[in-house]
Amino acid sequence: ILNVEQSPQSLHVQEGDSTNFTCSFPSSNFYALHWYRWETAKSPKALFVMTLNGDEKKKGRISATLNTKEGYSYLYIKGSQPEDSATYLCAPRIGSSNTGKLIFGQGTTLQVKP
């Protein structure tokens, strides 16, 4: 069974704080790494899809980095806002592009207090 670990499991920060989470995954047969944001009562929304070692992607105040050799990815949120409150899921795609499947971590739940 392939294991994807996300830490911390939950996080409470004040508005304006910057924060980061970790996603650890098996580095063998790696194909891509997805990050999703899941707000309460809504559907998960794709944030980033990353494939190359050293990749860094950014969307507004949110950015992510990828290390495929050691099997981890960081998600950073700069100056957290209450609307950033959500569960953040990472999901590596292990295997080839045709047969590889996403394996989801259990998520990091972020609560931003105004």
Next chain:
Amino acid sequence: DGGITQSPKYLFRKEGQNVTLSCEQNLNHDAMYWYRQDPGQGLRLIYYSQIVNDFQKGDIAEGYSVSREKKESFPLTVTSAQKNPTAFYLCASTPGLENYGYTFGSGTRLTVV
């Protein structure tokens, strides 16, 4: 707006009954997926389909069945053989091309009573 529609939002089933969850997309996506979420666990893959009239078992397919007769539709049947069906079910789709994020529906919460 294009998207994925799952229905119903809440579903109650008596033990021993089969029940079918609907998933429809108008995104013209080739690939569709069914995931299950249980408390404290990541999403687990039940079944997926990369093309019409073809589908593959995921990691937890036992007690479930699917069909893919139309590109837009990928219904999931939870059979009486599924020992612990109470869960939150999510449907997703992608264009089938590399490096595209998944588009998810809003989910169906199934409760066995």
